[in-house]
Amino acid sequence: MDFSFGPQDEAFRAEARSWLAEHRVPPQGADPHSWERELGRGGWIGIGWDRTYGTYGNRAATLLQQVVWAEEYARAGAPARMGHIGENLLAPTLIEFGDPHQRDRFLPPIARGEELWCQGYSEPGAGSDLAGIRTAAVRDGDTYRITGQKIWTSLAREADWCFVLARTEEGSRRHHGLSFLLVPMEQPGLIDIRPIRQMSGEADFNEVFFDGATADTAHCVGGEGNGWRVAMGLLALERGVSTLAQQIGFAAELDEVIRLAPAHDPLIRERLITQWAELKAMRWNALRTLGSTDDPGAPSVAKLLWGGWHQRLGELAMLVRGPAASVGPQDWTPEQPYVLDPLQRLFLFTRADTVYGGSDEIQREIIAQRVLGLPREPHP
Incomplete structure (x- = not known):
């Protein structure tokens, strides 16, 4: 399978990279809507929406170009998106399940970055x-x-x-x-x-x-009365493009762990190589299933892969840090919040990776029932 990007995709990448370089990230503490509105003015919100029902000031883009934008956004170190829930979860759900009034009311302000x-x-x-x-x-x-x-x-x-x-x-x-x-x-x-x-x-x-x-x-x-069908449709959207963008951040975290790792320890080196190879495999799997609508197990497989991988990376980060991993900032006082460094935060936050967004047990149950055709677990 060819996982490469074509000339049009690379031209789109150059445009995205140029725009991100020219526009300044709002300072810490600024109005959380301001960066979303900036993205909206640039036409970068909702570039992957189905255009059957019209456009909302956003750019047309193929699936691969959506991947390009998401990767460049992550690579540029741009801030976490305040509008990602509306853009990536609600908007596609309204396009698939909503009526014309709902789409006309809610999609334009999401595309303009005006409603979170x-x-x-x-x-x-x-x-x-x-x-x-x-x-x-x-x-x-x-x-x-x-x-x-x-x-x-x-x-x-x-x-x-x-x-x-x-x-x-x-x-x-x-x-x-x-x-x-x-x-x-x-x-x-x-x-x-x-x-x-x-x-x-x-x-x-x-x-x-x-x-x-x-x-x-x-x-x-x-x-x-049809909320379950809509809710499950929304959860199935958490695949493909967002997973690929997420992996850019994972790669940056892995690079930092590699930078700090002792070069003389063969066991740690072996674990780092394993993490690197698994990240490559996750990328290929995400590209393979990109845009797939006939594979009910794809989102669950992706969640199982990245949740466990990210958790193991957090554990490895603490291992390479050694005793310093358990030490807080030297200038900390009880009067201020305890500030974690990035790798400490990585370790602690990843303990939840196998729980939030659907626990590993739930993902395995989905695969068992919807892919393998095994009987459902009895519920009280």
Whole structure:
């Protein structure tokens, strides 16, 4: 299989690289919307969207050109995208499952970088087992009244909107009676966002409490009761292009570990070679499955591969650092948050790689049932 990029792809790469070099990243603490709006003005948001329903100021791009942009963005060290949930998860879901009103209302402001989104899936009792959610939405005229709690919600404090999986049929169980609702986050007294403080003093995640929060019935994607189908369609989008871009960051982390590794230790050298070879294999697998719609196990295989690989890299980073891996910054005081260095953060964060986004156990269950045709596990 030919994994090379053609002349048009390389021309697109040169354009992307030039644009990223010319535009300055906003300073730390700047308005989180500012960089998204800059990307929107450049036409770099939503370049992979299906253009059947029209364009929204973004560029047309093939799948390989989407890969090129994602790789160049990561290679340039550009900031983590505040709008990636809206652009890469919600927008393709609206293109596939939404109605014309929903697409016309929500796609243009995402493409302009004007509205940010977060995801309301996981709950304290329903993480990997998403069908166990209990957040309820009761219809009240032209609105739904939403009551419940979501957890591990990234970007909830910055987001303008949240797509929420809620139970709209009283008494329903498992994947029945769920709906996919688009909920405005600016509802004082009805939505409470509480940061989840980590041991380092940082708060990357949030709990979100809905106490009668409202959502327009016109903003129920896919129709009432079809939320499970829409939610699974959205989760299947986490493959291909985003995985390839992610691997650029992985390669940079691996290079840093290699730089610090003792050259005289053959065992560490062997593990580094293994990590390098596995990263190459992950790239080829992602390219092989790019754009595939007939392989239900592809996203799960990709998640199993990169989750375990990244976790092993974090462990290896601590091994090559030796005793210094457990030492904090010399100028730290109890009055300030405990600041981790990049490799310490890599190690601690990767402990969750095999859990978030669907645990390894859930991914293996999906492969067993949908690819191998094995019987389903019994649920209470």
